[in-house]
Amino acid sequence: NAGVTQTPKFRVLKTGQSMTLLCAQDMNHEYMYWYRQDPGMGLRLIHYSVGEGTTAKGEVPDGYNVSRLKKQNFLLGLESAAPSQTSVYFCASSYSGSGIAKNIQYFGAGTRLSVL
Amino acid sequence: AQSVTQLGSHVSVSEGALVLLRCNYSSSVPPYLFWYVQYPNQGLQLLLKYTSAATLVKGINGFEAEFKKSETSFHLTKPSAHMSDAAEYFCAVSEDYGGSQGNLIFGKGTKLSVKP
Numbered sequence: 523n524a525g526v527t528q529t530p531k532f533r534v535l536k537t538g539q540s541m542t543l544l545c546a547q548d549m550n551h552e553y554m555y556w557y558r559q560d561p562g563m564g565l566r567l568i569h570y571s572v573g574e575g576t577t578a579k580g581e582v583p584d585g586y587n588v589s590r591l592k593k594q595n596f597l598l599g600l601e602s603a604a605p606s607q608t609s610v611y612f613c614a615s616s617y618s619g620s621g622i623a624k625n626i627q628y629f630g631a632g633t634r635l636s637v638l
Numbered sequence: 639a640q641s642v643t644q645l646g647s648h649v650s651v652s653e654g655a656l657v658l659l660r661c662n663y664s665s666s667v668p669p670y671l672f673w674y675v676q677y678p679n680q681g682l683q684l685l686l687k688y689t690s691a692a693t694l695v696k697g698i699n700g701f702e703a704e705f706k707k708s709e710t711s712f713h714l715t716k717p718s719a720h721m722s723d724a725a726e727y728f729c730a731v732s733e734d735y736g737g738s739q740g741n742l743i744f745g746k747g748t749k750l751s752v753k754p
Binding site for chain 1: 670672674679681682741742747
C-alpha cells in the first residue's frame with residue numbers, strides 16, 4: 523500500500539539551480555496537489571490538477587511550474603531556485619467522485635528542500 | 639472567501655488530561671471540515687471529516703470534533719491525552735461547489751505537547 527510517494531526526500535540546491543520534485547500515487551485519484559509548509563504558516567497550495575493534462579494555480583504559484591502528463595504522476599519544477607523556496611513540500615491526491623471519500627486528501631511524506 | 643483560524647499555535651497538556659484544540663472557520667456555504675494530524679517528519683494523516691451527516695464526528699485514536707454552525711466552530715477534543723498524541727494538528731475547510739472538487743484551506747496548525 524504505497525499511497526502517495528514523493529522523491530527525493532531531501533535536497534540541497536544552490537541559488538539559481540533547477541530541480542524537479544516527483545509525486546506518484548497508486549490510488550487512481552483524479553486530483554493531485556502540491557503544497558509548501560513553512561513554520562507558522564500551515565500548508566499553502568502551490569498548484570493543483572483535476573486530471574491528466576490539466577493544471578491550475580493555487581495560492582502561491584510564483585517560481586514554480588507543474589506538469590501532469592500521466593494520471594498517477596504530478597511533477598513540481600523549480601526553474602531557478604531562490605532561498606525563499608526553502609521549505610517542506612507535500613504532494614497530495616484525492617478522489618473525484620461522491621460519497622464518504624469525497625474531498626479527503628492523502629499526503630506523501632514530504633520533500634525537505636534547502637536553497638543556499 | 640473561506641478561511642480557518644486555529645486558536646493557539648502551541649497547546650500543552652498533561653498525560654491523562656483533556657485535549658481541546660480550537661478551530662473556527664468562515665464559509666459562505668455548508669462546508670466540509672477536516673482535522674489532520676502531522677507527526678514529526680511525516681506527512682499529514684486524516685483524523686476525521688465532517689460532512690453534515692452528524693454534528694459530532696468521531697475520528698481515529700479517540701479524537702472527536704463537534705460542528706457548531708452558530709459558532710462556526712469545529713473544535714477537536716480527546717478525553718484523555720496520551721504521550722503518543724504529541725504532534726501538530728491542522729484544521730481545514732473545503733467548499734462543495736455543486737458537486738465539483740473544492741480545494742482545502744488549512745489553518746496554521748496547533749502543536750500539541752503532552753507532559754508525563
